[in-house]
Amino acid sequence: MTKSELIMRLAESNPHLYQRDIERIVATVFGEIASALARGDRVELRGFGAFSVKRREARIGRNPRTGDSVPVEDKHIPFFKTGKQLRDRLNGVEGD
Amino acid sequence: MTTGTVTRAQLSEAVYQEVGLSRNESADLVETVLKEIEDALVKGETVKISSFGSFGVRSKGERIGRNPKTGEEVPIEPRRVLIFRASHVLKDQINEGLGKSKAKKA
Numbered sequence: 725m726t727k728s729e730l731i732m733r734l735a736e737s738n739p740h741l742y743q744r745d746i747e748r749i750v751a752t753v754f755g756e757i758a759s760a761l762a763r764g765d766r767v768e769l770r771g772f773g774a775f776s777v778k779r780r781e782a783r784i785g786r787n788p789r790t791g792d793s794v795p796v797e798d799k800h801i802p803f804f805k806t807g808k809q810l811r812d813r814l815n816g817v818e819g820d
Numbered sequence: 821m822t823t824g825t826v827t828r829a830q831l832s833e834a835v836y837q838e839v840g841l842s843r844n845e846s847a848d849l850v851e852t853v854l855k856e857i858e859d860a861l862v863k864g865e866t867v868k869i870s871s872f873g874s875f876g877v878r879s880k881g882e883r884i885g886r887n888p889k890t891g892e893e894v895p896i897e898p899r900r901v902l903i904f905r906a907s908h909v910l911k912d913q914i915n916e917g918l919g920k921s922k923a924k925k926a
Contacts, residue, residue, distance in 0.1 A: 760826040762917025804904035
């Protein structure tokens with residue numbers, strides 16, 4: 725499912741909304757998550773999962789083709805941990 | 821305002837501010853967005869959100885784990901796990917926002 729398919733599915737279940745409003749809702753949800761992470765905040769969506777940012781220290785990497793050492797700067801990477809309820813649903817435990 | 825943790829409440833508020841639906845309906849729609857993504861994943865679909873990232877399901881085979889406290893061997897059943905791959909756009913946005921060594925402890 726792509727973002728546009730997600731918008732289509734939401735449009736089907738919400739026929740009273742304009743498509744452009746649905747587009748804006750989807751953009752807002754992901755935009756808010758992204759800007760929270762860019763501030764260093766955590767995003768916690770109970771049942772679904774949590775997004776957080778982890779820091780990776782600078783290190784000496786290697787060019788795998790030539791074997792040369794290359795300095796790699798420290799950086800931040802987004803991380804997602806699946807929520808318990810979704811993890812259970814993926815494994816056929818329907819609870820709730 | 822930075823609270824440290826963003827939850828459904830803040831996402832709903834943003835949708836409310838941005839789209840002009842009622843607060844209740846904004847909250848319902850945030851929930852529906854998450855539910856559509858969940859349903860697709862449970863069906864085994866990959867969910868690709870351009871410029872954000874993609875969620876996919878991976879099947880893991882059985883393996884022998886160990887209880888770290890007792891050292892006892894325990895079989896870990898085959899299971900399905902969710903993986904999230906952030907897009908480059910998101911990674912770049914985060915690194916621009918946080919620069920070097922500025923991240924708070926998660």
